Amino acid sequence: MNPLILNLGESSLFKGYTIGELERVFSSIHYRMEKYPLGCLVRSRGSVHDELLILLDGSAVAEMQDQSGKVIRVERLEAPSVLGSAFLFSSDREFPVDLVADDRGSTFLLMSRETVLRLCRNEEKFLLNLLRDIGDRINLLADKLFMLTLGTIKQRLANYLLKLHRSNGRCFELDMSREALADFFGVARPSLSRVFSELVDIGAIATRGRKVEIISVEKLVNILNFER
Known part of the structure; x- marks a missing residue:
């Protein structure tokens, strides 16, 4: 197992998992790793979002571009971070921002929607963590919308x-x-x-x-x- 996966124990999705439990889970599911150098576009806004992304190492920046071409930084993400959990099962599965590798680059773990569903069926702890992560992101969005007022x-x-x-x-x-x-x-x-x-x-x-x-x-x- 890739040693970076051990970082998942500190992520919101695998909170409460021991090293042994992480080894058991990731020995039984399909996943892949992607590494991006500094400044590389990881995902573009509007691209199909059919995989859960987990930032395992490094950092990344979520950006949006307005009509004048000005780039607006939405969020800076540090490993370990979960990306797109709230959009993975939406009816319109488009990535909402441009995601760019930052600092020394970024390493991501990717799991398909089918794999995430399988984990939800077999791992109650994972399911609760996923629901909590989605709820926390909704609260964060509500706070941000209020800030704009x-x-x-x-x-x-x-x-x-x-x-x-x-x-x-x-x-x-x-x-x-x-x-x-x-x-x-x-x-x-x-x-x-x-x-x-x-x-x-x-x-x-x-x-x-x-x-x-x-x-x-x-x-x-x-x-x-x-x-x-």
């Missing part, structure tokens, strides 16, 4: 920090890097960094790396409700 970067950041505050209390660690957060907000990294600094300057938060302390919930709520 907020007019300023400061509002988007205030909303994000208040959500983490509700889940984790006054002090917490960001659940994604600032680069990934900028992609999530659809803004440039320097613009997001400036807004973090502004929130520190007005006494709303304190930061240390990815650690954040909420100093004033009221100030964040006021930004969310009244900033224009």
Whole structure:
């Protein structure tokens, strides 16, 4: 078995699987590996999506191009990551973005729809993980759509920090890097960094790396409700 497959134990689809269980599963199913160098197009937007892709090594970038030709980065993915679980069984199975290998390149494991269905029938743990992954992606999409209704970067950041505050209390660690957060907000990294600094300057938060302390919930709520 390819040693990279052992990375799957850290992925959302195979959460809770031991090394022995991974060896058992992958000795009984058909899969293949694909490796792409930096900058190579892995999948194009609109191509038929009939296989589940799992990023095993390296990183990749999901991009879209608007009518003017401007490339918009949708998401940066780090291994291990699952791609396209929500679209694999949709009626319109088209890949929604351009997927490009990043950094030192990307290595993917691919499984057909039939193989995924077989795993769902035979592996209850895999089925539950797949359903959870799809549900998490729907929640993420809903959050992103709500972010687009907020007019300023400061509002988007205030909303994000208040959500983490509700889940984790006054002090917490960001659940994604600032680069990934900028992609999530659809803004440039320097613009997001400036807004973090502004929130520190007005006494709303304190930061240390990815650690954040909420100093004033009221100030964040006021930004969310009244900033224009």
